[in-house]
Amino acid sequence: MRRFFQSAALLPFALATAAYAQPETAEPAPLAELVEQVDIPYQTFTLPNGLTVLVNTDRKSPVVGVTTYYRVGSKNEPKGKTGFAHLYEHLFFGGSENVENFDVPLEGAGSTSTNGSTWYDRTNYVETVPTGALDLALFMESDRMGHLLGAVTQDKLDKQRGVVQNEKRLGDNQPYGLAEYLTGDALFPVGHPYRHSTIGSMADLDAATLTDVRKWFTDNYGPNNAILALSGDIDVATARPLVEKWFGDIPAGPKVVMPVSPVVTLDAPKREVIADQVPVTRIYKVWSGPGLNDPASPALAAGMSVLGGLSSSRLDNILVRDEQLAVEVTAYALQFEDASFLQAQVDVKPGVDPAVAEKRLDEVIAQLVKDGPSADELLRAATRSVSSQIGALEMVGGMSGKGATLAEGLLYSGNPAQYKADLEATARLTPTGVQSALQQWLGRPSYTLVVEPGERTLDGATLGGWSDDGNEVAPPPDAKTPAPAIAVGAPRKMPPVAPVAELTFPKVQHAMLSNGIPVTLATRTAIPKVSVSLDFDAGYAADGSARAGTQSLMMDLLEEGTTSRSAVDIAEEQERLGASINTGTSLDKSSVTMTALTANLAPSLALMADIARHPKFADEDVARVRDQRLAEIQQQQAAPTSLAQRALRPLVYGTAHPYGSVGSAGKSSVIEALTPGILSQAHNTWLRPDLARITVVGNITMDMLVPLLEQAFGTWQVPSAPAPAKNLDIAVPAAKQRMVVIDRPNSPQSMIMMAHVLPITGTTPDMESLDLANQVIGDGFLSRLNLDLREEKGWTYYAYSSLTENEGPSMVTAYSPVQTDKTGDAIKAMIANMKAFPGEKGVNEVELQRVTDGNIRGLPNSFQTNSQVLGAITGNQNLGRPDDYYSRLPAIYGAIDAQAIDAAAAKYLQPDNMIIVVVGDRKQIDSQLAGLGIPIEYHDASEF
Template sequence: MKPLYRLLTLPLAVSLAITGPAGAQAPAATPAAPLSQLVAEVDIPFETFTLPNGLTTIVHTDRKSPVVGVTIYYRVGSKNEPRGRTGFAHLFEHLMFGGSENVDNFDVPLEAAGSTSTNGSTWYDRTNYVEIVPTGALDLALFMESDRMGHLLGAVTQDKLDKQRGVVQNEKRQGDNQPYGLVDYKIGDALFPVGHPYRHSTIGSMADLDAASLTDVRQWFTDNYAPNNVVLVLAGDIDAATAKPMVERWFGDIPRGPEIHSVAAEPVALAAPVREEMADQIPVTRLYRTWTGPSWTDPDAVPLAVGLHVLGGLASSRLDNVLVRGEQLAVSVSAGAQQFEKLSFLQATMDIKPGVDPAKAEARFDQVIAELLAQGPTEDELKRAATQLVSSQIGLLEQVGGFSGKGATLAEGLIYAGDPANYKKELAELAALTPAQVQAALQRWLSRPAYTLSVVPGDRTEDGALMGGWGDEGTVAPPAPDAKAPAPALTEGPKRDYPPVAPVAALTFPQVEHARLSNGIEVTLARRTAIPKVSLAMSFDAGEAADGGSRAGTQTLMMELLKEGTKTRSALDIAVAQERLGASIGTGASTDDSTVSLTALTANLVPSLELMADIVRNPAFEPAEVARVKDQRLAEIAQEQADPSGLAQRALGPLIYGDAHPYGSVGGTGKVSVIEALTPADLRAEHDKWLRPDAARITVVGDVTMAELMPALETAFGDWKAPAAAKPVKNLAAPTPAPQRKLVVIDRPNSPQSVLLLARVLPLEGTQQGMEALDLANEVIGDGFLSRLNMNLREEKSWTYGIRSGISGVTGPVALTVYTPVQSDRTADSIRLILDDMAAFATSKGVDQTELQRVTEGNVRGLPNRYQTNSQVLNALLANQQFGRPDDYQARLPDIYRAIDAGKIDGAARQYLSPDDLVVIVVGDRDQIDSQLAGLGLPIEYLKAEDL
């Protein structure tokens, strides 16, 4: 389950997930820092004040960047919805972005002032709204948040309600269209009786969304959106003395409203085990075992979270060790506790390995759970789980705002526990937990009857449009659809003027230092001391392009196997060592590079580097581990072929780059025939060919000096010698097929949406300098909430939940892509609209002044937002290296953007963003879309999912 957002981040490339197996004797390593030391590092000092109208404000000062995170939590979510109005809290959240009495559009002025995109999300217990603004734009952000809190309803029209209703219904279709996409509905229905506040889904039912009226909007606003039901957090370049008069100015005159009454929503114990089976269009059977659990503040909450982490959250979890690595009955497992105000969802899952008897796998699954309940975790398991959780919390301290930064941590502590510093209490509990406490909590909650859902391959018979509601559908008449009766006019408040936006301080990008190890490996460091962590990437000039189309999947499988055992450590040893250190080592490949990444606590950097070096330099490629990981990869490919977005992405490379080009593969997961044929010897040869010190560079960001870093790196990598053979070379200049506009259709029956992916190769190399005008032109047409395509296809037509265009970040020939899922009955209409909007931009409708200001000066003002975290700075340095940019490229960007005028943006659009010769990939139900597509008059080709 996940919270529902106003805008989804849409994928433009398939991301690679890396996993990790079992048993040997690891070498001695530098000891890890004690858990007590790590817990002491987590601190978010704050002050609070409350206005007479009840608005509570929390202020946290963090001067590392000239930005302020604005985080607002309303104490209302889907558990507060009455029968017949499921999904309404989330629908109302969408309406909150449609303008207020004094603001036509929240995004335009804020993004023009340098804010991150305003965003919001809804979950069972709360609705939140977030943005991160330059310090000089804080008055503007507070004005806007206060205007929709106190001056909203006069601007809410039937047209706005209808459009956002359509957007939300497409958000529901998009979720339902995913493999296993109907599971959350089934779990809620099974665990709770009809009417329980946590039974219905936050997205709601289609019937209830259809029934929502303007009268409902007004009542919801009046009942729930008052200042006394709000927590406002300001975190960043601000202090309480400065913040208080600003908050009083903008929010002080908003009248107090009714209090939100506490909802009775206790955990439910099933009288007896419940078991169901559901068919879905999937290749792998997935088993869910679920219970309700205790509330956020219950004494068992922390012990349960840790216990389930030991069961199936750690890389070295009990379920992983037995079912995935050991007996190989499953290809993946998980377990966790999802905490809410009144209760929690406790869950363990298993993807059963194809060909394995499900009954045998489930019996062993049950035994592992029973053994943990009977024995409890070991002291070492408990410490590893706690260390990993604390390390994750330290990482969150980098972000002042957003959905998971310091603002959200403080707000949720106050709302759910009555204390913004509740995180300290939880961390103290973590550090003091005993195995007996965890075992007792697990026995209390997981020994009760459970709900078991088995999702098996087959034809989907359930209809997501009929799911997600109150639960008495079929016995009670559905709510009447909104009759769209005009609502009485409202008296609006006095006119309020926008406050001025102060100048923004220049971006301060960290100083970049360079050095070389004794074997020639280049080292780049940007020191940042905001948190006691270090992020590091060791990059090799290889990537998926090292495979091309004919060997697709070889490089990524080799990289995945680096963590599956070395000459002295088993996969389990590697997983355990990371957990003890609070470190995270990732291996994977982008299009152009293969990378081993490390995130480590500064206190544990030396032993973390020792572990990383062993993984990079000494992989074992044991036959048993290779066989196991190959089986997992084959299951992953099958899952990708069942996913509509995955299918579109697999078709993309071969269509636009061709099999002869290094970029012309189906993607990192690869082809079944390639993966099946790979041997341990093949993978060892792949490693030795591409992962070599003379093809490597190390880039580091974080709390370490060059004087401290270089000896540690020298010990880990300095004696690594390059082989005698010449470095391999990828032919990125290989020819690509001549572009041709056509439709390529992939049938996916029973799909409520069609996934569209439009693309072509541009006559540009990624290393070409001066592409910023094209980047800004892409922002205008399709990259961001305010882009033309998103405002038209989503906000005006309501045919999609979101659309995004992109220019691929590759070293060789770049591609233009446009991606969106659309409702099936608007498939052809959506294609026409996308092509028409792109054609207009490239010919008759150039960038206007509002767009120009937003993508130039707005981007300049927003630069400090882009480099808050170590990982953001690290990615910027890696991009500078890949594209041949200077170290101070980010500091030069303000001048570069300000020098780009409308003529340059329009010229880039004419040259590169025309819709001519775009391949249009459509993944959808041919029974619903064939007649539509025939009317487009384009040549059509058909591909089969199993052939990709």
């Protein structure tokens, strides 16, 4: 949805490119000036069949974002048909009358972000393709718009039904995973379009018939109910004949009538308390609100940001920092076309009476509603929002690219340039206006949901539909009655992919500060922003198992106060500057990163340097953040995926190796013992100039940059003590196959993770061959694991594998959340797929073309944003690769043949010595696992 204060999705625009001179003053650039620069130029035309086409020309990369919106979502679903819009989205990828599998030709052509999504108001489909593949992409989209039904079979319906039901199980299986269902049920009456969830109910999904889904297509997927947005290396003169060629003969469909979605006000406050397998009590306060075109919507979004969206929000400052009643808070306005959810939530600090926390939450909300925000709070909220949009201007396609922004403006507001009106309205907001909107909408009765630790008694399978109490008779399941055959038209020929432009990676420059800190810069002028990464050779590998969590807690505390600034000062200053500064740890690096407006770079760097160099580690801050971290660890131990991840590294690497810790969050026993003195010592030991490197990407030159960095970091002197070093050569345990089972009762899915250590690092000569072999087996939608477990068997929402790129030994992991009754069979299938590659089934021609030519063609898509370029440069630095590595990569991929890929799979990807971690309900899975013939150990979640 298109709203700027929502943290769920940042929506991009285009910006008139300008080179910004660094101002001498440290004052932030005026908000109105920033808003004026945001622009997405577009042209539009409409075909006789009603298809509306939007075209945005952006020549910075030789790619085109293809974005298709259909004006149909879950709010269009009648009783007994919940989940249909989303189920059909899945079917839309299953092939058409002239294309067997949409992803194969698109990925082979270099497409990225090939995906679709469904929500209340719409269904969309996206791909970003090299310019030479635009003809192919338009053919594909037109073939499934106008030539689909003949390829929709009972077999495809059954398989995708299973996939969608496992997607539902995946969400339901998370801590607090049932809250969304209860919120919709409480706020809206039965039959209201926004009441039931988009995922729907299990019963309705079971009842979907082939006739039903065919009717959904013919009723809703006509060109007159669609918007096609093309953004990037394209213009109207080129686009119009291509669109007419492929879409012009598709007949218009019936006019879609939108359901009535009235704004609803509760008669009285509602309150509900449920138990769930959660570590801390969470309190939700939710109101229904107006649709996104209501005049009050920008003010409500800003008000909720002031309440709990900003780092310096009211809830953060009062409930977390000052009174320490909560470990985490948030508030936001989730705005849709005809309604919104105005929500605040609080995770109560362990040991605090939830009633006390809830009372204080109510008081903070009431105070904001009564008095409204201050002018400074509102300015900070608006500046942060506008800065986020400028930072998101770089993407042409994808779920939140410029094409999506234009399409949503037209779809919901009748104006592709609605983003301009929204930004201008944001800049014009006043405290009085926000106060009035909050009083109007938050002054109404709310719904309170309290989720307490305990045994879950609600069943997610029964939730998500229209039913008021869950006791209504379910619709009959699909009888699989044969449906009449669909007449198929004359075959359409798939167009070839035209030559694709080569990757042009930005020029990388180097300098050094007077204290020896190396500086790397790639200048990019697409937007007036700069991304900065200050990296230290530390990471959570610097802790090992014995001190697990020390490094990351120290890094977290950098933002909690310096010798001259409080945590609130730091948060507020970032928001005024439109900057975003984050601290954290990866396996090998501890980093302070920042995105900043070029116009505000000098004061932003000064703030960044103060955070990195002069942390205070005050007793009260350490105690508070330590308690938050302990709660975070409890949350990880309660969630299936993160629990499996915590268990994996100690088992695979062994606790003696620096990589053998439970992850950056660390162990509770270590965190509890950390003091300001210990953290200060860790800071002084690891965060020092001779372990540092600064990398910058964005709209600035080296001549402008170095003086600013000298001012911020040049006086930082190297300490007299020798620099520490990590010993990554410690031996890891001998690899052998075994299974570790962690009981998680009442789980509708089991999380499976399989891994072993590889005798390679990122610079191993055959690393690229291994990377391509991994793409064949598990890295991507078309990988063998995903096609088998998800698309063929329907047992999971995803099955993937991944390779780590480390300074030390790497790790390969295969993983999938599978429905509980298929746990044992899924492990067998994963092992069988990996064993068969390459012995019984070497890489085939289609796979080889996809992972070689497809990757080469897709490289220009991979570096549209400053952050993507920054990640590539820092990755090269960490792994000792040359600056021009990505420019060389097409030639490297082009030289890799099937034999090399098969050899890498045989050498590195065999499952015989993998450790298998399973998080699931032992009552349901023990008998399945016993027959696998793999040694089994049983562990408790608290051990990891």
